[in-house]
Amino acid sequence: MEVGILLILGIGVFGGILGAWFFQKIRIPQVIGYIAIGLIIGQSGFGIIGELQLPTLRPFSYLALAFIGFLVGGELEAKIFKQYGRQFTGIMLGEGLGAFLIVGTASGLLLWWVTGNIPAALAGGLVLGAISSATDPASTVDVLWEYRSKGLLTTSLVSVVALDDALALTLYALGTTVAGLLVGGEFSYVEIFRSLGIELIGSVLLGIACGFGLSFLLKHSESGDRSLTLLVGSLLLIAGVSLAAHLDVILCAMAAGATLINHSPHRSKPLMHTLRAFAAPIYVMFFVLVGARLQLDSQPAWLWGIVAVYVIGRTLGKYGGAWLGAKWSGSPPLLQNNLGLGLFAQGGVAVGLSMMAGQHLSGVELVGGLDLGAVVVSAVTATTLIVQLIGPACVKYTITRTGEIGCNVTEEDIIATLKVADVMQPDPVCVREEELLSTVFDTIAQTDQLSFPVVNPQGACIGVISLESLKTLFVEQEIWSWMLAGDVMVPVQDILHSDTPLEEALSLMEQMEAEETILRDPDTHVPVGLFDLRSAKRSVSRKLLQMQGS
Amino acid sequence: MAESGSHLLDEALSPQRIFLTHARSKDELLSHLITQMGQCGEVDDQEALRSAIFMREGLMSTGIGLGIGVPHARISSIRRMVLAIAVNDQPLDDYESIDNQPVQIVFLVAGRPDQQSNYVRLLAVLSHVVKQETNRQALIQAGSSDEVYEVLRKAL
Structure with a gap:
């Protein structure tokens, strides 16, 4: 049956809200409800959103990423970084490198055991390790907002998940370059470094420029409605230009949000609040699409072993790395013991990188007709599903444990x-x-x-x-x-x-x-x-x- | 806002609602006043007024001492606050009062439920006037409705 895009959007948002409502009733973060509905109506379920519709809906996901990135950037106030910058950087390096090392080593060893192909196993380990270091800011922040969390742990979580995308991109650049050298593909590490360097620096520069431009325009905007329109228009432009220039949408939007909040905090804070409410249905649809995209085909048993190793290794690496990083940077015990629990979600960046790796490594044959590229894509897809189900629940657990849940409330609330x-x-x-x-x-x-x-x-x-x-x-x-x-x-x-x-x-x-x-x-x-x-x-x-x- | 005593009296009372009566019991006197008040054109439901007045007397007699009775009630079936006065030819022994004195002068006040302020004010004004021995004697000795009316106007 041909289902129109508008109907899909309607089913997605409406179904997502119902899913969220059901999951909230059983005290599970709403984002899992959105993804569950996506699974039901997506490729692994009834196929209402299938291969045909997903490419058409992709721009929608980019727009959602721009909104998410911008709002996450809006939480990054310079004064907080001045105070906690060292701790945030220490934790981010600890959790990112922790996941990278453990997942990389464990999955590489497993691949070697299964295939006996040392270069392919090393290459696979490096790429999977690099991808595992990324944390999904969208679902993490969604849980923090849903439960109105406020405090040092919350601020640190937002900052770390905002920063570790850059680390993931760098590790990916390194990993794929080395992997290319190992498997003898047509990799030019100079080229990969150059393009990822351009992507990182270009995204941040474009974001900063947009942030300043927005700040100037908002200063001359008379009404709140016009300001919101201006902001939404700017985010459409940011997403569009980032995609056209092969830049990272979320990083660019994040830089724009951070620039705006620090350059004109009084004007932008109420606007961020309005934008958050405006973006709600876009978020819902974004997460429904995340669920719809996940494909759980029949795979060989050892691939599920990779999935298990990845999830366990990433969990240990993130938690242990965050603990080490927090300890090394002199963070308080609150962060040492709890922050790692909030870093399990995996989303758009990981899936995007796995798609790139899928293309780059498609020529590396393993066993049973599977190539390394397909293994990376399948493993990341399956693990994304698993950690997207446990990640938000762990975020809720850690903010509950530290008593920060429900602290971001107003009299109206x-x-x-x-x-x-x-x-x-x-x-x-x-x-x-x-x-x-x-x-x-x-x-x-x-x-x-x-x-x-x-x-x-x-x-x-x-x-x-x-x-x-x-x-x-x-x-x-x-x-x-x-x-x-x-x-x-x-x-x-x-x-x-x-x-x-x-x-x-x-x-x-x-x-x-x-x-x-x-x-x-x-x-x-x-x-x-x-x-x-x-x-x-x-x-x-x-x-x-x-x-x-x- | 509460109005002045004389203004309240002018609005609530007319000589046509002042009676020199020959009742032999409290019930007879009150019934007479209620009936007369019911015919003045301001009361839409005379039975509601009767019921409210007697219900209030059931709670506690309105003999306020010094031979004065002030039966009163507020009902919604009345157009504006009205006052009727009876000066009986002899004190009524069955009209209980707080000083156990028989009642001879009766002021019946009926107001609307939303007229709380003026209602209280009028009752207080009447209480104040009849506290004066000279006013009470003048009312008892008045030979006509007009004379009673004049005594009250002068007292205010």
């Missing part, structure tokens, strides 16, 4: 999670309708309530003595001895219920210009609580401080 019942004062002091005003005033003097529910003998709230009433009554003291609470109460307005969302409650109170209101049971009319604006706001501030760990 807190308000959005609360209901009136969470902040109301339960069991307010009531007055009986037949109580004399003189007694009522005695009661009032003993509490800090501003409104008093007036109840009948059955306990139902039939009115309220409000602050406004109290002012009038206070002047007319001669009637206190013979007027009853029921004589001076005003009708109850059922503005709120216990289950009214707090956000709606605050808006209603503002509309009514009310400071305080009584809540009644809808059936029995028994007063169940007192909603006071000042107390509600105090509760929100208290919860905010608790969540921020202050």
